[in-house]
Amino acid sequence: MTDAGSMREQAEALAVQALGFIASDPELLPRFLAxxxxxxxxxxxxxxxxxxxxxxxxxxxxxEPTLIRFCEASDIAPSAVGQTLRHLPSGDTSYESSI
Structure with a gap:
């Protein structure tokens, strides 16, 4: 079974991967920055x-189109992005009660 710290590390890694995806896209990066x-x-x-x-x-x-493109590029299921978000600070209200 994976512990909370490991789940957070995995969530951070996915978010960093997503940031790289955004940064490499000439349309997404300006929108993200704005x-x-x-x-x-x-x-x-x-x-x-x-x-x-x-x-x-x-x-x-x-x-959704960005989500689908990111998931295809990363070979992950779209539902995994939302599930992963819950393991990050400010990902949802249950984060703080889980630490």
């Missing part, structure tokens, strides 16, 4: 903030 209010040079710093990685997955989940 929505988050972050400039491209500040992404690494922002990624250290609690909730940022959850925001990355929320961005992917908010647009």
């Amino acid at each position: 929505i988050t209010g972050i400039d491209a040079g500040s992404i690494r710093l922002a990624a250290r903030e609690p909730g940022f990685l959850a925001g990355v997955l929320q961005f992917i989940l908010a647009h």
